[in-house]
Amino acid sequence: MTARVKVLYFASLRDVAGIASETFDTAAPDLRVLYIELRARHGFALPVEKLRVAVDGAFARWEDKPRAGSEIAFIPPVSGG
C-alpha cells in the first residue's frame, strides 16, 4: 500500500534536489526507508545517521510509518547561532 506524502527539503538537500518540496508516493514501511528511497532518487550525500526527521512540524522517529497527507522534512545538521 502506498501513501502520498509531501516532502520538504532544506539547505544542502534542497540544493541537491533542486526543489524545496515534492509530493511523493511511497510504500516505505518507515521514515528511514523513505529517506533511503529519496537519497537514491536525488543523490543526497548526507546519510540517514546525520539527519533528524520531522512530521507535520514536530520531530518524529525514523521508525514511524509514513502517513498519507503528512508533511515530512529531513533535517540536516543545523548551523544557527
Add this chain to the structure above:
Amino acid sequence: MARFALSDTPFDVASLRAELLDARVGAYASFEGWVRDHNDGRAVDGLRYEAYAALAEREGEAILTEAMARFPLLDARCVHRTGDLALGELAVWVGATAAHRDAAFAACRFIIDEVKARVPIWKHERYRDGAADWLHPG
C-alpha cells in the same frame, strides 16, 4: 506569549531589552551573535540563514520553556535572523532576567548553546574567493 522568534529583518535590541526589565529584575544578561568576516580559516563575505519556520519556532519555544524551568529566571527571550545578512549584522540575540546574576548568565549560555544544537536553522556562507556552502557540522 512567544519567547522565541525568527525575524527576516534586522531587529532592535534596545526595545527587546526594555520589554524584559521591571522592578523585580536584579540582573539582565544578554548574548549577541554577529556575522564575522572569517570562518574556519576562510574569508567570509556574508551569509544567509534558512529556517524550517514551523519546527524552528516550536523547538525554540521548547528551549526557552526548559530554561525557565531549569533556572530561577524572571523571563527570557531569543530572536534569530533569517535571510541574507552582511558582515557586522546581528544574527541572534538572547536576553535573560533574574533576581540574581548567576541565573541570568547561566540561562543565557544554556539558551544559545541549545539553539545552536537543536533549532532547524542553517547557515549558507559566501566566501571572498567566490565559493559558497552550507554548514552542516557533525
